[in-house]
Amino acid sequence: MKVDFKARQREFAAYIRDPDRNPPPADVQPQRMAMYRELFFNNIDTFLSANFPVLRAILNDRQWFELGQDFFAKHSNQTPHFSEIPEEFLDYLQNERDSSADFGFMLELAHYEWVEMALSIAKETVPVNYRNLDNLYNQRIRLSPLAWPLAYQYPVHKISPAFLPETAPEQATFLVVYRNSDDEVNFIEITPITYRLLEIIQEHEEVLAADCLKQVADELNHPNPEMIVSGGLQILKELAEKMVIVG
Numbered sequence: 001m002k003v004d005f006k007a008r009q010r011e012f013a014a015y016i017r018d019p020d021r022n023p024p025p026a027d028v029q030p031q032r033m034a035m036y037r038e039l040f041f042n043n044i045d046t047f048l049s050a051n052f053p054v055l056r057a058i059l060n061d062r063q064w065f066e067l068g069q070d071f072f073a074k075h076s077n078q079t080p081h082f083s084e085i086p087e088e089f090l091d092y093l094q095n096e097r098d099s100s101a102d103f104g105f106m107l108e109l110a111h112y113e114w115v116e117m118a119l120s121i122a123k124e125t126v127p128v129n130y131r132n133l134d135n136l137y138n139q140r141i142r143l144s145p146l147a148w149p150l151a152y153q154y155p156v157h158k159i160s161p162a163f164l165p166e167t168a169p170e171q172a173t174f175l176v177v178y179r180n181s182d183d184e185v186n187f188i189e190i191t192p193i194t195y196r197l198l199e200i201i202q203e204h205e206e207v208l209a210a211d212c213l214k215q216v217a218d219e220l221n222h223p224n225p226e227m228i229v230s231g232g233l234q235i236l237k238e239l240a241e242k243m244v245i246v247g
Contacts, residue, residue: 016040018073044072044085051086052113055106058161063101070097083121086114105154105165112156112175116187119146119179126181127246133237137213139247140206141236147178147244149190149198157187178244188242193220193228194235201245209236 014022016037024033045068049056056064075092077085093107103109124145143149153168157175174195177187190198193216200212213232217225239245 021073041068041072044068047082047085048089051117052089052110054113054159055110058103058159058164070099086117090114103164104168105156105159108152108154109156109159112150112152112177115148115150115177116185119148119177119185120183122146122179126179126243133240136237136240137210137233139209141201141209141212141240141245141247142204142206143198143202144178144243144246147176147198149195149202150175150177151195157189176239176244178242180243186242188244193232194239197232197235198239198244209233212236 011022011025015024015033019033019037024030045065048068048071049064059067071089071092074096075088077088090107090110093110097107122145126144126146152173152175154165155169155173157173159165172192174190174192175187176190176195176198177185179185196219197212197216200215201207213229213236214225216232217228220228222228236245
């Protein structure tokens with residue numbers, strides 16, 4: 001008898017993904033299918049736990065198990081690489097997850113945790129930085145490829161089992177997460193003005209620091225633009241020292 005291997009494979013995978021809605025293959029012992037399913041699911045569960053430790057910590061065992069089961073059943077991963085599963089999990093949270101019991105900040109928290117992992121394994125290297133920061137005002141600057149400005153509704157960097165905000169605060173949270181020359185991933189909480197500075201730099205392949213600072217001062221329509229430029233220049237120097245911006 002000819003066997004349709006693709007059909008059998010789909011049948012096998014459907015049961016492993018969601019045994020409550022799919023029958024097991026008729027000619028495979030239930031104990032063996034249970035073993036296969038446990039092996040596959042535990043691999044995914046272990047990887048998610050390692051990459052989203054805060055999310056794992058704020059959910060009890062039942063909540064975490066049900067979240068993993070839902071992801072495993074609903075989401076069709078587009079990659080065979082384990083290192084890309086966290087990004088697939090984000091896609092699931094954003095487009096497929098539907099539970100009123102979830103924390104309002106869950107997607108943002110997961111994204112923040114994913115950023116740390118993504119930067120730690122990014123193939124880019126930290127560029128050589130300035131030798132003379134005293135003349136930064138007249139130099140062309142760009143954002144390091146290993147520095148990501150981020151804006152969140154919730155203070156995701158503070159969330160823990162002891163701090164679970166029920167609603168988003170009035171003020172958004174602005175961060176820049178970056179990898180330094182020692183390949184350490186760090187974050188800085190920044191002001192909305194600093195975030196706008198980094199946005200302007202990010203919008204250009206290169207931009208004069210002077211032009212960037214003047215644009216922010218113009219957008220703010222500040223009565224004392226020189227103060228904005230002076231303060232912004234000091235911020236840019238501090239970011240350059242951390243290799244968030246580079247020449």
